[in-house]
Amino acid sequence: MKSALFYGEKDIRVEDRRTPEPGPGEVLIGIKAAGVCGSDLHNYRGNRPSTLDAPWEQGHELAGVVEGIGPGVYNLTIGDRVGVEAEHLVGCGRCRECRRGDYHICPERGIINGARHGSHGFSSHDITLASNCFLLPNHVPYDHAAILDCYACGVHAVNRSPVPVDGTTVIVGAGAIALTLGQVAKAYGAGRIIMVGTRPEPLQTAVEAGAADEYIVNADEDPIQGVLDRTDGEGADVVFETVGGEAQLISQCTSMARRGGAVSVLGLFTQPQTFDSQAHGMAKELVLTWSNSYSSWRGVSEYETALDLLAGGRLNAAPIITHHFPQSQIAEAFAAADDKRSSGAIRVVVEH
Secondary structure, eight states, X not given: OEEEEEEETTEEEEEEOOOOOOOTTEXXXXXXXXXXXXXXXXXXXXXXXXXXXSSBOOOOEEEEEEEEEOTTOOSOOTTOEEEEOOGGGOOOSSSHHHHTTOGGGOTTTTEEXXXXXXXXXXXXXXXXXXXXXXEOOTTSOHHHHHTHHHHHHHHHHHHHSOOOSSSEEEEEOOSHHHHHHHHHHHHTTOOEEEEEESOHHHHHHHHHTTSOSEEEETTTSOHHHHHHHHTTTSOEEEEEEOOOBSSOHHHHHHHHEEEEEEEEEOSOBSSOOOOOIXXXXXXXXXXXXXXXXXXXXXXXXXXHHHHHHHHTTOOOOTTTEEEEEEGGGHHHHXXXXXXXXXXXXXXXXXXX
């Protein structure tokens, strides 16, 4: 098999490795497509987690074909087309969180048999739990299925912070998470969606892709005042933050929300966040929630919900996937994903 090995920062090499054999409850997947997530870029930008020893494999947005079946697997057959739920979300199955279906916040999330585990979508093959595989209808392309992870994050966020049918939803950010969230929100019946971002090009794509009704470009106007002006001074019913990083965006989001409104945080912040708890919290009686990945909601898989929406034609992945690279050009794929201003990328997909 051809493995994409990460040695640290921009040192990514494709090397030959032995194709692994699936164990009990596992299957071997021949990867067809894998998306480059923002979290995949953390090490690329020099923020390498201390838990990683070089070289390692990664890539948790993936879809492919079943090529091998381990003992005890009866729900899949060789040749099945599947989307794969990210394996770093696997829970222990025993704790209170797992028992109620919230395995994504399990204290031992991502640990299998005492070892940290994750998906390896940038390699040509990966061993995955059969329970994490979902059958793809033939009309769903592999690259579209690869970003089901993004859509499932949107499903989880909207489940936790319902969107108003007759009100205003604001999404801060214009990356793949923002656009997939916007499409999911529309599928859930959201009325007006305003998207806020730094560049007009992805914001216009959001409108064309049905992820937003209108947008605000930070460079053109103050985003807080822009939201207030568009809502008769009241603010938005729900504000989703999808950017994270270093900027003080939670304060911006609470300033945009109306009295009695809600703010949902999807972005991963690298710096502490502050906001006016009196004027923007207590006085408005805001609901502030965090939305961490996805799992199940009321007993139903949020990944499967996203797949059903995609297969049913209610989500449009094509405009969001702007770049495709073969595995042999994975370094170029990461460079494009890292510098979106120059490349114009929204979601980059590596294909095998």
